[in-house]
Amino acid sequence: MKILTSLLKLCLKLTILGCFIGGVALASAYFYYAPKLPDVETLREVQLQTPLRVYSEDDKLISEFGEKRRTPINFEEIPQTYINALLAAEDRNFFEHIGIDIKGLFRAAFQLVSTGKIQSGGSTITMQVAKNYFLTRERSFVRKFNEILLSLRIEQELSKEEIFELYINKIYLGHRSYGIQAAANIYYGTNIDQLSLAQQAMIAGLPKAPSAYNPITNPSRALERRNWILKRMHSLSLINDEDYSAAKNEPVTAEYHGTQIELYAPYVAEMIRNELYQHFGETLYSDGFRVYTTLNSEMQTAANKAVEDGLLAYTERHGYYGPETPLAVSELSEESISTFLKKQRTYGSLIPAIVTATEKQQASLFIKGHGATTLTWENMTWAREHKGPNRLGKKLKQASDILTQGDLIRVRLTAENDWRLSQIPRAQGALTALSPKDGAIKALVGGFNFTHNKFNRATQARRQPGSNLKPFIYASALEQGYTPATIINDAPVVFHDNNLESNWRPENYSKKFYGPTRLREALYKSRNLVSIRILRSIGIDSATEFLTRFGFDKSHLPNNLSLSLGAADITPLELVTGYAGLANQGFKVSPYFISHIEDSDGNTLYQAKPTTVCPECTFISDESAPASEFNLIPVSSTPTTVASDTSTKPELSLKPITPQLEGQQITNLPVAKRTMTPQTAYMIYNIMQDVITRGTGRRALALQRTDIAGKTGTTNDQKDAWFSGFNSNVVATAWVGFDQPSTLGRSEFGGTAALPIWIDFMKVALANKADLPASQPDGMTSVRIDPKTGLLAYPGQEGALFEIFPEDNVPTEIAHNPSQKNTTGSAQAEEIF
Template identity: 35%
Template structure:
């Protein structure tokens, strides 16, 4: 027995020694493993200055959101701005022992280890929230034990270095929750169109169910899966005593509405925001734009911008209809109508039909006796009365003689035609839509509107539809302005000693260039010479020859330098045709130039951005209030006065319908390629261009007056409605005098027409018009073409 006892004692002693040796070896192994895998691990102190990639947001003039730009759509919010139940939902689901462990949950790790061992592969993880933070910030997403060891080491360090709330702040702002949303704030906006602090328990539970597989449980794509996952999260919250059974039941029985997150860039003011995006990128770089969390406050007025889009669309459709009907989108057989309608119904299922919407439909009946056409729009039916399609004559009847005015529907449509229609109104009695025939315009247009007092650009449209063409015709295009350039020439002349009463001979003139074997004979639009013409009439009635002669007299270089002062930066050709707007300029440049006239000679740079703040709210840019007087007030006012007469007496006659003080000028180029109207009231300067991207005629008689000014008028009528009427202020050094409309001199008792003109002080004509008796005794008093 003693021998047995000694053996047992010796065996126990060696076992203890062996265990001690194994323990020491394990400690050394663990230490070695820790040291080995700790090599090159990043320092967690970098988390103290958490600067993640954050959304840059653009705002309108009244601080409404209009656009977002980002690489990761993340909006950082404080933990205190998140509801308690949102935090609890994530903790209950992702890491129930979060407040108990030190960054690593050994129980969860062992459970996952045996599950993976049983499966023969990695099927489950034991990651804590802290480990997820470590992986998200410092490691790759690979699934390996090496990465898990590094993750555990980092998690332990993070837990020792940061508080639990600080870790949750990092986690809830960093985590990816699907559809481009990083963090709970972006996800709340993505799925529920509200901020995180407004989330209900049910909505919070649905978000907390996403980290496991954001695509699989997406409420947008797989609502039922998201719903089942939400129920799981709610049950976990009950198990952890975060909420009661009754609160969970109420959340389960409350419908969660999933909202479609607006595409801010495409749907609000795309041309404007794209222009601002380019400016910010150029000044601050791509990285800061897409990751810096900038807050860019623009000058755009959302309602004015929307009205600009509508006016451009309306003007282009009216122009297009004046050119005639180009035929259906396509034609299908009667057998294909049913299948086509089913497919069309699927296409329009996502958008509710409403008044003023333009959609495709297929003609199912043409009734010439009742003068109506029946159109099927998916499962809906509509009727086009004859009056809503009378415009649909064949294009260009001079080339292809045909119907000038539609007399019956059968002249235009037939069964099987796939056409575009506008939903005018719903006929509840007959359960059908009242429709009008439409077609997609081919021409393009651009519009810029700025407030003259501060040069803030309130609206900018760069084309008919941004989704089809991102090219901004308001800023990126250079087109011939035609007669819209003439006010620059006339303003330059006023500063060279001319007055509105100066007489110029509107007679034939020929310019030759022997070196290039070139001959140019300018002509007026009406192909008529008008003899001796007052400068005022040359501008009011847009006389080409008068304008060219003025430029010849004052000098091409002088006019070009003058244009530069007004803000025209494009290359201007050093020849006399520049007087007629033959050199391409941008709409933006012309608006800036006309803004000088509207603002009493003061030039200001157009303001698209009011200020920019960094992610911390520090102002890094503010629009300068720089104003430069570039021409005399009297010159600016006289041009304004003359441009008012363009509206009341000249080519801008359509604008009289505004019934307010307004100055403006039409512009039309050769072959009717470009149509312009540049105009301003005492408050707003607005410019409109209409044309084709690939230069071709807009159509017979489609001048600036007919094609562009209606867009300008429609827009200005809408934005000025309800605003107080203003008048153009008259400078102190401007005087008015009655002048003989024929001679430009003081009138006499024989003067047939006397008009009021404004002059710079000291330039009123001193001579009196000769009477008929005096003229009979002398030669023609016009000794020179220019007085």
């Protein structure tokens, strides 16, 4: 008995000694490691890595840039059913414990002693927050000890709700999704609060092992994990019998949902990414910026479709190039074809397909994502062999004339829901539209398809605009005293230049000469020789200076008479910006595409400050310069002292424009400057309306509007086709051509290749918009003139026309009346040259 008592006393002493030594060891460890621990208070200001997101002006998601897909949410936004599911799966006593689970730690220690391996860490949600935000994933006693200390501190500094919110926004849940909101979007294509109980339980099961319990890649194990969580929720009385039964029997419905792009505008998205990267570098992809563009979703969608349809129509007019890959597959089983087609990309509406058989006037196809179908004769008869821009092969007699079993081809769905043979166009196109009131870009398409070719022709391709530049030459002449009735001789002219191998003999496209021609008629009929004579008369330097008022770069304008025919190097965006000055009564605006930028908390970081048209305003100050085409203005948002260290980039802040009229003045606004007088602006607009009503743009009459004006443009050998047009609300430019300039074909002009694209876009852009022709400014009058001489019509003259004039430039002489022999004053007032 004494021996037993002695042994018990010894064990007690050893236990006390062990506890003492353990306590000293723990205290020593605490005092050693505690000072080295990070400040828990930083969790309140933690910046979660969130991708850059780009939106349209009406909140449609355009693009997302960044490796980590994350959408942080607040605790109040988390459904209670998900909170219950996660607690059941990870930490049922989370809202009761002090940050650590003593039982869990002892259980982990017992497993280590009994197996010799770390089976589990006994971690609570708080401990996982400590690990995820401050520590590495190393499995060591030191890291675990630090984790425990940090957890205790976190519980002292933060509320349970704040800790839970940090956890659910940080955790990785598979497929590049971080946080439960991103996971809900990836697996189910909706937000966490829209998911069923079973779906929320599925996501609650992911933190333990996102790859092992992934419902897409491993649905069977994911189902087991989900049902275990549901059973545990039921045993903890977090759900009732009925809910448990229904959720347990719900099938696995998860499937991969990529970023839900709501508006296809990749060329603009790339412009924004490139612009902001210059200022923010790699942090751009993780700081959670939300960029709101000036794009209108309806206009952008219409522009996408108009360019694609226009280029597909062009390619069908010029014949079939043949299969994309002849005999791409030799094994015609459904499995082998499907495997092959999975590797082929879809470009726009053009879907890859394999020809499986041909029979007389039809073909059997297997289409990617759609399976087997039949291609009818009427949807392939256009496909005569392409032999060149001006030549087609023989008419087709049967499907085998163009299709062979095993060929890789492209097809697209028609409006009638039929499959139609197609092909990737070799010609390219661009369309840019903006508001003439402030230069806000409303739609921009830089090519047939961004995935196929990322070169942005709207902003990067410098091409000759041809006759699209003529309105500016004519407007310059009107500014110098010409009138729409001025007579210019449309006659042959030869220019001698020692620098040229031969003399220059410019011609009209028709090869004809029409003699004395009114300025108005010369423009809407696009007479080259008249344009040359006008430029020679007003002077190249004068015309060049006038063009630069509209934003054209002087270095890209030729210093010779070819300028009158559009021999300049201009991008579609530059051209449409110039046309904005014709559409807005003569004001210079600069294009911009970023409306404002918000940080991840919704605070506005940047606000656009565009020059804005205000015809009723007078300038107070010129100090606020407009943004350049693709640059944000570096202006401090609040008064600050400028640092001497110029290596630091200035903070960008674009202040909002809110017109505040004070009588006839606007304060604190960069008001757009005038490029020409209101009278000149009205005259050139009125003349350009005739381009549509009686000139080269007559196809636009299909829009059935009286307020639109525009101009076609076609360069030598039909290498470039243009149409630019506008009303007071929208100005748009369409271009078609080859990246490596070559002829589009003898029958392709601005009016056939580019104008249909412009019309299709404007049908949508102007839908439900009031038809409001520009009002005639003060100082102008309308009188009847003789169409041959431009002089005042004599009394009773048949065929006389009404023409508009500035009041101080109305003709004073009357045209000769051939029925009166002794009429005086019949000489022409204008020189014919």
